Amino acid sequence: MKFKTAIAAASLTALSAAGIATGAAAADGQLDWKYTDGMTAERWSNANSDYAACDAGAMQSPIELDQASAIGDVKLSAAYGNAAGKLAIGTHKVQVDTPTGQGMISGDRLFNLLQVHFHTPSEHAVSGKRYPLTAHLVHATSDGTLGVLGIMFEAGAANPALQNIVDAMPRGNGGDVTVDMSDMVPADLSVHRYMGSLTTPPCSENVNWHVAETVMTASPAQIAAFEGALGMTARSLQPLNNRLLVAPSK
Secondary structure: OOHHHHHHOOOHHHHHHHHHOOOOOOOOOOOOOOOOOOOOOOOHHHOOHHHHHHHHOOOOOOOEOOOOOEEOOOOEEEEOOEEEEEEEEEOOEEEEEOOOOOEEEEOOEEEEEEEEEEEOOOOOEEOOEOOOEEEEEEEEOOOOOEEEEEEEEEEOOOOHHHHHHHHHHHHOOOOEEEEEHHHHOOOOOOEEEEEEEOOOOOOOEEEEEEEEOOOEEEOHHHHHHHHHHHOOOOOOOOOOOOOOOEEOOO
16 A cells, blocks of 8 residues: 555544543643743643642653664655645644644654644754754644654744745634645654653653754744744753663764
């Protein structure tokens, strides 16, 4: 079965994961948790006992990527293109929910793209550096196992996919937006690979993380637009513990 056809045929069970991929909210729709300064531990379990994994889990994200325990080229292929999505905007959230038909294959597992959302600054760090913007492309297998592809952005040339989202922001929550997802993803998909968690409550673990080695560019104006919409949305770095972190070969 061809790659795009296989993705389109993935079970809609994967879509049930979308509700947990962007974090939890209180019953009134407002977040019952908050960020700190990106360095101080958040202690989200103090806000809600359902977030126990955030503080007690041993496989939390994000992490410092310069602590690889192995070097190797992860077998990763992807099929991304135009997506006629819906914009979701809220507290600390700019997200595009995408239709089925796009995604990635990591190893021999098919991950269907569900949505892309953003953080300012980047959550993962390289040599202690956090880039000003990151995109998290959230996927799930047919049985609901989550996989995320993280793309970091630095100031430089404008990115056309990001511009489409920036232009759609004034239309507010639920607005239509068409994004060519391939413009957001580097051609070289060399990645850092490890098992981690959601980076917002409930911090569910067993998330298959892939963080691209190649850093993309966004214009200063694009970065400023996301910063203005999101605020400080980077969780503090979490311990690697005994996890396998594979870095791409140079």
